[in-house]
Amino acid sequence: xxxxxxxxxxxxxGLSSLILFTNKNWRWNILALALQYVxxxxxxxxxxxxxxxxxxxxxxxxxGAILGSAVSDEKINTENDNNMEQRFKIIIxxxxxxxxxSVSQGIxxxxxxxxxxxxxxxxxxxxxILQVGISVRPIRIIFGxxxxxxxxxxxYAGVERSVLVAGFLVLITLGIALLGVLFIQQQEGEII
Amino acid sequence: xxxxxxxIVIPLLLALFLFFFRANRLFSLLTGGGVSAFLxxxxxxxxxxRVFPLGPLSIEISSTLTVLGRNFVxxxxxxxxxxxxxxxxxxxILGSRISGSNSFFVPNIFAIIALFVAALSVxxxxxxxxxxxxxxxxxxxxxxxxxxxVKQGIMRFLVFQTLxxxxxxxxGWGFEIAPSSIDSQQAYFQAGILLAIGFxxxxxxxxxxxxxxxxxxxxxxxxxxxxxxxxxxTILIFFLEFFNSYNWLREQVLLFSIIQVLxxxxxxxxGLFAAFQRSLTRLLGYAVMVEIGFSLLALSLNQVIGWxxxxxxxxxxxxxxxxxxxxxxIWKNQKLNMDIESLKGLFFKFPFATIGFIVGWFTFSGLxxxxxxxxxxxxxxGLSEISxxxxxxxxxxxxGLFVAGFRFLAIIFSERETNIINESEPxxxxxxxxxxxxxxxxxxxxxxxxxxPFLSLLSAFTNLK
Numbered sequence: 001x002x003x004x005x006x007x008x009x010x011x012x013x014g015l016s017s018l019i020l021f022t023n024k025n026w027r028w029n030i031l032a033l034a035l036q037y038v039x040x041x042x043x044x045x046x047x048x049x050x051x052x053x054x055x056x057x058x059x060x061x062x063x064g065a066i067l068g069s070a071v072s073d074e075k076i077n078t079e080n081d082n083n084m085e086q087r088f089k090i091i092i093x094x095x096x097x098x099x100x101x102s103v104s105q106g107i108x109x110x111x112x113x114x115x116x117x118x119x120x121x122x123x124x125x126x127x128x129i130l131q132v133g134i135s136v137r138p139i140r141i142i143f144g145x146x147x148x149x150x151x152x153x154x155x156y157a158g159v160e161r162s163v164l165v166a167g168f169l170v171l172i173t174l175g176i177a178l179l180g181v182l183f184i185q186q187q188e189g190e191i192i
Numbered sequence: 193x194x195x196x197x198x199x200i201v202i203p204l205l206l207a208l209f210l211f212f213f214r215a216n217r218l219f220s221l222l223t224g225g226g227v228s229a230f231l232x233x234x235x236x237x238x239x240x241x242r243v244f245p246l247g248p249l250s251i252e253i254s255s256t257l258t259v260l261g262r263n264f265v266x267x268x269x270x271x272x273x274x275x276x277x278x279x280x281x282x283x284x285i286l287g288s289r290i291s292g293s294n295s296f297f298v299p300n301i302f303a304i305i306a307l308f309v310a311a312l313s314v315x316x317x318x319x320x321x322x323x324x325x326x327x328x329x330x331x332x333x334x335x336x337x338x339x340x341x342v343k344q345g346i347m348r349f350l351v352f353q354t355l356x357x358x359x360x361x362x363x364g365w366g367f368e369i370a371p372s373s374i375d376s377q378q379a380y381f382q383a384g385i386l387l388a389i390g391f392x393x394x395x396x397x398x399x400x401x402x403x404x405x406x407x408x409x410x411x412x413x414x415x416x417x418x419x420x421x422x423x424x425x426t427i428l429i430f431f432l433e434f435f436n437s438y439n440w441l442r443e444q445v446l447l448f449s450i451i452q453v454l455x456x457x458x459x460x461x462x463g464l465f466a467a468f469q470r471s472l473t474r475l476l477g478y479a480v481m482v483e484i485g486f487s488l489l490a491l492s493l494n495q496v497i498g499w500x501x502x503x504x505x506x507x508x509x510x511x512x513x514x515x516x517x518x519x520x521x522i523w524k525n526q527k528l529n530m531d532i533e534s535l536k537g538l539f540f541k542f543p544f545a546t547i548g549f550i551v552g553w554f555t556f557s558g559l560x561x562x563x564x565x566x567x568x569x570x571x572x573x574g575l576s577e578i579s580x581x582x583x584x585x586x587x588x589x590x591x592g593l594f595v596a597g598f599r600f601l602a603i604i605f606s607e608r609e610t611n612i613i614n615e616s617e618p619x620x621x622x623x624x625x626x627x628x629x630x631x632x633x634x635x636x637x638x639x640x641x642x643x644x645p646f647l648s649l650l651s652a653f654t655n656l657k
Contacts, residue, residue, distance in 0.1 A: 110366075110382060125358075132351050138342045145354055152358040159365050164260040168322035172357075175329035179350070182333060183342045 006116040009042035013120045013154075014097060017127040020143050022089045026071050029143060033064040036124070040150045043120045044157045047113065052166060056153060059170040063146060063177035067139075070181040096126045113158030124151025138187070142180035149173065195240045195266035196257035199231060199274050200310045207303035214295040224298040225285040228305070232278035240268040263315045269652040273312060273429065276646070277422075280510055281305040284418050287518050290621045291414035292525040296333040301418060303330050308426040317433045318364035321357050321390075324426065328353040331419055335411035345410030348403040349419075352393045359390030367438050380440050384447060387434065394427050395484055398457045405465070408477030413524055417517020420480045421510045428487050428506065429649070432499075435491075436653040442494065452492035452578075456585050458485030463592025467599075472523070472530045475596060476516055479556040482589055483509050486568055489586070493574040499656045501570045504643050508555050508563030508635055515628035516552035519545040522621070538604040544617050546604055548625035550597070551632050557593040563632055566639035 012035060019032035037060025044053040100122045107118055128148025135141050153169055206227055210220045238244055244251045257264045266274070281301065288297045307327040311320035328350065335346045366383025373379040391397065396404045407416050435441050462481030469475050483505070490502040522545050523538075524530065539546045555564040576583045635642045650656060 110379070129355070132355075138347055141347055141351065145351065149354065149358075156358070156361060160361075162260075162262070162319075164262045165319065165322065167260065168319065168326065172322065172325050172329065172354075175326060176354070179329060179332055182336075186336050187341050 006046070006114070009039045010116050010120040010123070012036075012042070013039035013151075014093075014123050014127075017124055017147050018090065018093050020147055021093060021127050021131050022086045024140075026068075030064050030068040033067070033143070033146065034061055036147065036150060037061055037064070039120065040124075040154055043117050043154050046117060047158050048161060052161070052163070053157075055166055055170060056150075056157075059173045060146075060150065063173050066174070066177040067142070067180050070184045092130065093127060096130065097123060100126060111155070111158070113155070117154055117158050121151045121155035124148065124154065126151075138183040139180055142176060142183065145176050146173065149176065193251070194254040194257045196264040196310070196313060198234070198253065199266060199278075200257075200264060200306050200313070203227070203231065203302055203306035203309075207299045207306065210299035210302060214299050217289075217295060217298075220295075220298040221285060221289055224302050225282050228278050228281035228285055228302065232275050232282060235271045235274035235278065240266060240271065242268070262319065264310060264313045265315055266309070266313045267652065269648070270313065272646060272648040273652070274309065276425075276507075276510075276649070277305050277309055280422060280425075283514060284421075287514060287624055288414065290618065290624060291412075291518055291521040293412055293414050293521070294334065294336055294338070296336070297415060300330050300334050303327075304422065308422060311426060312429055312433075316364075317430070317437065318361060320430050320433075321360040321364075324394075324423075324430070325354060325357045328423075331415075331423075334415040334418070335407070337412050343406075343410035345403060345406030345408070349407045349411075352396070352400060352403050356390045356393035359386045359393065363387035363390055367434075367440075370440070384441070384444070388450070391427070391431060392454075395424055395431075396481065397454050397484065397488070398461060401458065401461070401481055404480055405474040405477035408475075408480075409471055409473045412521065413473055413476070413517050414521040417476065417513045417520075420476070420517070421513040424480070424484055424487070425506050425510065428502070431491070432502070432653050432656065436655045439655070442655070448492045448494050451488050452575075452582065455485045455488030455492060456582055456589075458482065458488065459586050459589035460592075461589075463589030465592075467592035467595040469596065470531050470533065472532055472535065472600075473520055475532075475600075476513070476520060478596075479516070479553065479593065480513065482593060483556060485589070486571060489575060490571050493571070493578075495574065497570050497574055499650055499653075500647055501567060501574075503646055503649050504639075505567040505571070507643055507646055508567060508632060511628055511631050511635075512552040512555040512564070514552075515548040515625060515632075518624065518628075519549035519552075532600060532603055535600075535603055536606050542617060544622045544625040548629055550601065551629045553593070553597045553600070555632055555636075557597055558590055559594075561633075561636050563635040563639060563643070565636065567643070 016032045016036035016039060020029055020036065023029060023032070037057050040060060041053050041057035044056055100119055104115060104118050104122065107122070108115065111118060125148050128144045128146070128151060131144030131147060132141050135144060149172065206223070210224055214220050238253060240253050240255050242252070244253075255265050255267050284301060285298050304327045307323050307330070311323040311327070314320055314323060332346060332350060336342070363383045363386035366379060366386060370376045370379035370383060392400045404420070407419070441447065459482050462478045462485060466475055466478035466482070469478060486505055487502060490498045490505060492498070493501075519542075520530075522542065528535065551562065555562045558564040558568045572583060572586065575586065
């Protein structure tokens with residue numbers, strides 16, 4: 001990572017995934033998801049054209065909008081954040097960041113893409129998998145899946161530039177978000 | 193007109209149409225089942241890229257459809273795959289009438305079948321991973337049950353299938369760059385590890401097997417059965433494409449040894465868990481684990497007999513899973529307690545469903561005269577030439593399935609004073625189970641006559657002969 005512009009999206013990815021991981025407030029989660037896809041767009045821009053990279057941004061924001069539309073006002077602040085839990089999550093995230101920084105050079109030997117993409121992608125994948133692993137509520141798992149999948153999209157953008165693949169990845173991102181909405185509605189008994 | 197338009201685009205459009213009319217269950221069922229059966233018949237009768245005279249006209253179905261610079265190719269050698277997929281679709285759609293599955297079932301499984309055909313025909317074949325993931329996402333609503341929240345099994349299925357995609361795509365990329373890499377052996381090795389993890393997550397191979405029994409217990413039984421039959425079938429055929437395309441994979445003795453060990457672990461764990469399992473819904477999940485283990489064993493033989501068994505073992509499994517999951521969903525709909533111990537006298541209330549379940553179960557167990565026996569026997573013979581210990585372990589797994597089957601038999605015939613069959617099963621149900629059981633018995637009695645035509649599936653994989 002030579003310049004600040006390479007470092008900024010990595011920091012943004014780390015921060016937004018941390019907010020998604022630790023915070024249970026819906027508004028903050030949707031905002032963090034939107035920021036996360038700005039980071040994804042920024043990182044992918046290093047290897048893709050603007051036209052292709054912006055597809056990721058739009059798809060991510062659409063996913064956020066889909067999820068945001070499913071939440072009623074009275075549900076927005078129903079979950080309280082537990083301070084102990086948040087501290088634990090922050091510490092474990094920092095440990096993961098350190099591990100990723102230390103192994104990124106080894107991965108670069110196998111994956112010939114810019115450092116910032118490797119680090120940003122791995123941070124998103126790790127935090128996403130962690131969230132999937134320790135969450136019980138379906139919607140938190142959906143946020144984790146979106147985070148992990150966006151990390152994979154960043155890494156895969158470095159090696160694959162197919163338009164068809166980009167289209168399929170958009171469909172998967174939107175599909176996961178739509179499933180999140182279905183899960184919320186099924187919990188409320190509105191689907192079947 | 194091209195084959196991908198007929199067998200991918202039209203079914204997808206029809207699935208979309210049926211989605212909007214899903215509230216009219218009978219209409220969507222008859223349309224979906226009818227079109228699926230028609231497409232299977234069409235694949236049986238029409239030859240792709242051959243002129244077909246039709247009165248004064250002549251029709252030729254081309255094999256390729258190009259989308260955004262990538263090709264979807266359905267060659268004439270793929271027709272048996274189409275027949276298998278769409279006849280399976282018709283069977284499952286028509287059976288959904290008596291299973292009590294939700295209104296998403298027909299349109300969604302129609303779309304899933306079309307997507308799986310797309311996955312097996314896309315070139316480069318690695319893109320199949322993305323299409324399979326889209327099919328998995330579409331499959332989730334079919335598990336929903338009235339008044340029940342989303343359960344852990346459904347979530348775990350979604351998570352494992354989604355996490356598999358990156359591993360498969362990166363392994364494919366690794367195999368592509370390995371020949372030009374400085375240390376190509378190392379690059380192949382790393383790609384091989386990613387491939388193993390990806391397929392492990394997809395096929396629920398040890399240690400990623402936990403979603404199978406959970407989904408069998410938490411999701412709607414019939415919907416879970418559909419996924420257990422079609423998802424591994426598609427992925428196992430996709431897996432063959434890797435072995436067909438990358439010579440390096442076929443030359444790795446260590447890889448086949450690892451696949452063999454994993455196959456044995458799956459069979460032993462599945463069999464032992466089944467023997468001690470009390471919940472009937474989860475029992476089906478363990479049978480599926482054993483079946484996946486046998487597919488891995490067939491693959492590990494790395495010989496013609498292994499590749500052939502790999503295909504042949506798929507067919508009776510599909511019918512077995514269909515009738516077993518249908519029986520379970522019928523019992524669940526009747527609000528029966530799914531603990532095996534509480535199913536005393538079940539045969540006298542549901543004789544057709546019970547016989548269907550028993551025949552399906554003993555097909556998984558490999559009982560002689562049922563099709564599980566002639567399809568598993570070549571794998572066991574091939575394995576016995578390699579190692580005696582492996583055969584003993586596999587026998588332990590199969591013994592576990594037999595124990596579960598006989599325990600079920602003992603319970604369903606017990607505690608009935610009069611021993612009079614007091615059934616009130618609908619005619620449609622009787623027909624469905626009679627057809628399923630007859631299929632299994634006939635295939636079991638004349639396996640080469642009914643199963644050998646499916647070996648044509650292998651003709652699409654020119655390097656595996």
